[in-house]
Amino acid sequence: xxxxxxxxxxxxxxxxxxxxxxxxxxxxxxxxxxxxxxxxxxxxxxxxxxxxxxxxxxxxxxxxxxxxxxxxxxxxxxxxxxxxxxxxxxxxxxxxxxxxxxxxxxxxxxxxxx
Amino acid sequence: xxxxxxxxxxxxxxxxxxxxxxxxxxxxxxxxxxxxxxxxxxxxxxxxxxxxxxxxxxxxxxxxxxxxxxxxxxxxxxxxxxxxxxxxxxxxxxxxxxxxxxxxxxxxxxxxxxx
Numbered sequence: 001x002x003x004x005x006x007x008x009x010x011x012x013x014x015x016x017x018x019x020x021x022x023x024x025x026x027x028x029x030x031x032x033x034x035x036x037x038x039x040x041x042x043x044x045x046x047x048x049x050x051x052x053x054x055x056x057x058x059x060x061x062x063x064x065x066x067x068x069x070x071x072x073x074x075x076x077x078x079x080x081x082x083x084x085x086x087x088x089x090x091x092x093x094x095x096x097x098x099x100x101x102x103x104x105x106x107x108x109x110x111x112x113x114x
Numbered sequence: 115x116x117x118x119x120x121x122x123x124x125x126x127x128x129x130x131x132x133x134x135x136x137x138x139x140x141x142x143x144x145x146x147x148x149x150x151x152x153x154x155x156x157x158x159x160x161x162x163x164x165x166x167x168x169x170x171x172x173x174x175x176x177x178x179x180x181x182x183x184x185x186x187x188x189x190x191x192x193x194x195x196x197x198x199x200x201x202x203x204x205x206x207x208x209x210x211x212x213x214x215x216x217x218x219x220x221x222x223x224x225x226x227x228x229x
Contacts, residue, residue: 002158033216043205045216056214090159092217099211100147100166105159 003027006091006106014114018079021109023091025072031055031094032074033103034066038087049074050096078111086113116141116208120220127196128228134181135191135223137206144168147209148182148189149217154202162204165189193225201227 003026011019025032034046045058049068060066063081068074078085088110092103117140127133139148150162165173165182172180177197181190193200203224207217 002160031215035217042221043217043219045218048214048216056216058216088157092159094215099145099215100164100209101215102149102161102164103215103217104161105151107156107158 002104002106004091004093004104004106006089006109008109009107010110010112012112012114013081015081015083017081018077019081019111021076021078021089021091021111023074023076023093023106025074025091025093026104028095029093029104030072030096031101032068032072033092033094034060034074034076035090035092035105036087037090037108038084041087043090046076081113083113085111087111116143116146116210116218118206118208118218118220120204120206120223122223123221124224124226126226126228127193129196129198131196132192132194133196133225135193135204135206135225137189137191137220139187139189139206139208139220141187141208141210143210143212145211147211148180149207149209150178150180150189150191151205151207151219152200152202153205153222154199159205163191196227198227198229201225 005024094101206220
């Protein structure tokens with residue numbers, strides 16, 4: 001058990017809909033990362049937050065947004081969903097976001113778009 | 115931008131034997147970190163080992179060790195005394211110290227340990 005909690009584990013929805021994925025980092029970790037794992041794109045970094053502030057952005061679509069709340073949990077919002085958004089979405093956390101800190105991953109949310 | 119390449123999509127090894135998974139990367143940075151993550155069929159991402167680029171000594175974690183060749187930009191993972199539980203996808207990952215701390219992953223190597 002990594003200590004990172006992601007909910008829900010599975011999500012099935014239709015094109016055009018909006019969903020919210022939730023992540024609670026390990027106790028004491030201030031930095032949260034979101035990754036997308038798909039068959040065609042592999043594992044890709046989406047966005048990082050550190051203590052409530054956006055720290056880095058990767059290949060995140062404009063239809064996607066995220067935030068980190070004062071209690072350090074994070075949410076990833078996906079809107080106007082398309083078939084290609086079907087993927088496994090991981091949240092990871094690290095102590096302070098300083099270089100080299102290992103990231104500990106949650107179990108992921110499997111998103112299926114029908 | 116950094117790229118990470120794992121040239122072996124699939125590998126197999128007999129239980130108790132040793133196997134080496136390859137990884138190469140491309141970067142212009144001198145200070146960075148490298149990781150190997152394991153993803154078993156349960157799909158969890160489990161940290162296997164971590165290497166700091168400024169340390170010449172190769173990292174080891176029990177049966178797992180790396181061969182880090184900085185000049186060649188190579189970072190291979192050696193698994194000794196392979197066990198059935200080592201069956202998984204293995205991902206090599208690069209972490210820059212410049213732009214956030216995101217991980218850039220390779221495409222993965224699927225390892226099957228055979229009894």
